[in-house]
Amino acid sequence: MLAKRIVxxxxxxxxxxxxxxxxxxxxxxxxxxSLARFYNESGADELVFYDITATYEGRxxxxxxxxRVAGEIFIPLTVGGGxxxxxxFDRVLRSGADxxxxxxxxxxxxxxxxxxxxRYGDQCVVLSMDVKRVGDxxxxxxxxxxxxxxxxxxxxxxxxxxxxxxEIVVNSIDTDGMKQGFDLPLLAQITAxxxxxxxxxxxxxxxxxFLDLFRTLPxxxxxxxxxVFHFKEVDIAQLKRVLARNQIPVR
Amino acid sequence: xxxxxxxxxxxxxxxxxxxxxxxxxAAVTADPEQIRGADRxxxxxxxxxxxxxxRLRDTGLVPLLLDQAxxxxxxxxxxxxxxxxxxxYEYGEHTGLxxxxxxxxxxxxxxxxxxxxxxxxxxxLRFPKPSPLFxxxxxxxxVYYVHSxxxxxxxxxxxxxxxxxxxxxxxxxxxxxxxxxxxxxxSGETGLGILRAFSEI
Numbered sequence: 001m002l003a004k005r006i007v008x009x010x011x012x013x014x015x016x017x018x019x020x021x022x023x024x025x026x027x028x029x030x031x032x033x034s035l036a037r038f039y040n041e042s043g044a045d046e047l048v049f050y051d052i053t054a055t056y057e058g059r060x061x062x063x064x065x066x067x068r069v070a071g072e073i074f075i076p077l078t079v080g081g082g083x084x085x086x087x088x089f090d091r092v093l094r095s096g097a098d099x100x101x102x103x104x105x106x107x108x109x110x111x112x113x114x115x116x117x118x119r120y121g122d123q124c125v126v127l128s129m130d131v132k133r134v135g136d137x138x139x140x141x142x143x144x145x146x147x148x149x150x151x152x153x154x155x156x157x158x159x160x161x162x163x164x165x166x167e168i169v170v171n172s173i174d175t176d177g178m179k180q181g182f183d184l185p186l187l188a189q190i191t192a193x194x195x196x197x198x199x200x201x202x203x204x205x206x207x208x209x210f211l212d213l214f215r216t217l218p219x220x221x222x223x224x225x226x227x228v229f230h231f232k233e234v235d236i237a238q239l240k241r242v243l244a245r246n247q248i249p250v251r
Numbered sequence: 252x253x254x255x256x257x258x259x260x261x262x263x264x265x266x267x268x269x270x271x272x273x274x275x276x277a278a279v280t281a282d283p284e285q286i287r288g289a290d291r292x293x294x295x296x297x298x299x300x301x302x303x304x305x306r307l308r309d310t311g312l313v314p315l316l317l318d319q320a321x322x323x324x325x326x327x328x329x330x331x332x333x334x335x336x337x338x339x340y341e342y343g344e345h346t347g348l349x350x351x352x353x354x355x356x357x358x359x360x361x362x363x364x365x366x367x368x369x370x371x372x373x374x375x376l377r378f379p380k381p382s383p384l385f386x387x388x389x390x391x392x393x394v395y396y397v398h399s400x401x402x403x404x405x406x407x408x409x410x411x412x413x414x415x416x417x418x419x420x421x422x423x424x425x426x427x428x429x430x431x432x433x434x435x436x437x438s439g440e441t442g443l444g445i446l447r448a449f450s451e452i
Binding site: 001002003004005040045067070071072074075076093094095096097098118119120121122123124166167195196197198219221222251 | 262264265267268269271272297298299330364365367368369370371372373374375393395397398399413414415434436437438439442443
């Protein structure tokens with residue numbers, strides 16, 4: 001039986017993890033390789049590295065660290081942040097990424113989804129979308145969630161699925177950072193309209209939120225979070241024990 | 252030395268890193284002499300069957316691979332496993348290497364709508380028959396899959412399956428020709444054990 005995936009996301013700037021991770025309450029660690037190792041040992045099913053660097057130097061530090069992680073941590077690695085062209089896909093895939101997550105870059109030029117899928121295969125194209133309620137609808141926002149792209153989230157997800165995305169990450173701006181649970185109504189809409197694996201993001205604050213997610217929406221295939229893992233509010237090994245006790249399949 | 256066939260397929264960092272971790276020397280190569288001199292061969296692969304087969308043909312290595320497959324252990328991974336079969340129906344009909352009997356067909360044709368496609372993530376292994384490839388692996392251990400097509404009509408060679416609506420072909424063996432639909436190089440300690448077993452066959 002396919003296991004539900006638990007996915008920590010690390011924001012990287014200039015080759016270091018932004019905000020770091022509080023390691024056993026002793027010291028803050030911001031070395032991506034050490035953290036990748038730590039999460040791998042805690043039972044993370046996949047790692048997402050999100051590059052928030054704006055400079056050329058930062059980009060090359062990012063690809064260096066990706067190579068180091070890929071040479072040592074043998075679980076799937078997804079890379080996002082600043083992916084706007086096939087050259088960007090190429091750069092991170094050559095450095096050890098298995099999947100590439102495209103967000104604003106696909107809004108700016110939707111053809112990138114199909115072109116990347118054709119060149120590298122559907123399995124490595126992840127359409128990541130930041131979604132917020134506007135009136136009665138769900139809108140896609142670009143530029144880190146700041147600008148309403150004028151796209152309906154469900155239509156955008158369907159477009160991605162039809163043009164070669166292999167997975168969809170749905171990040172709810174409304175629930176992100178609130179620690180009140182995942183955005184189940186939004187996720188229910190997306191999973192009802194696309195057959196791709198759907199990764200839930202935004203809103204996890206405790207173990208019960210993951211349990212609610214997978215119990216209420218068995219169609220969701222993975223839960224992604226950042227700070228609750230980094231600050232040890234949720235321990236991945238313990239989370240998986242709780243899910244397993246509740247008949248949610250985990251590795 | 253393990254020769255990893257280089258025909259322009261993407262990310263080989265994890266495969267090289269995994270083999271290094273278990274202490275095996277490996278080279279990514281399209282050099283016939285190096286492939287002849289290797290003690291075993293890995294055929295990697297991601298992307299679409301038709302494109303990959305065309306690229307493999309373009310290297311001119313197909314006759315050599317067919318010959319070497321009779322002489323030393325060969326492991327196809329993911330699309331590399333699918334290429335070992337006679338044919339695939341991924342976007343049209345394509346001829347494969349024909350080292351294994353069977354064909355590759357879309358999961359979408361056999362799975363109910365409740366199953367997401369691609370089959371992506373960690374799934375548990377079942378072993379319908381024993382194989383030296385799994386000498387370090389127990390039933391129920393998880394491996395990482397990502398694929399939308401699967402091998403069928405190949406019962407005689409199936410050595411592992413994972414349940415996803417149907418028993419999906421997870422690994423195959425015919426003599427010293429092996430294939431895994433999952434990615435051992437992405438499957439943590441379980442994957443390292445499978446690569447170690449292959450390197451000892």
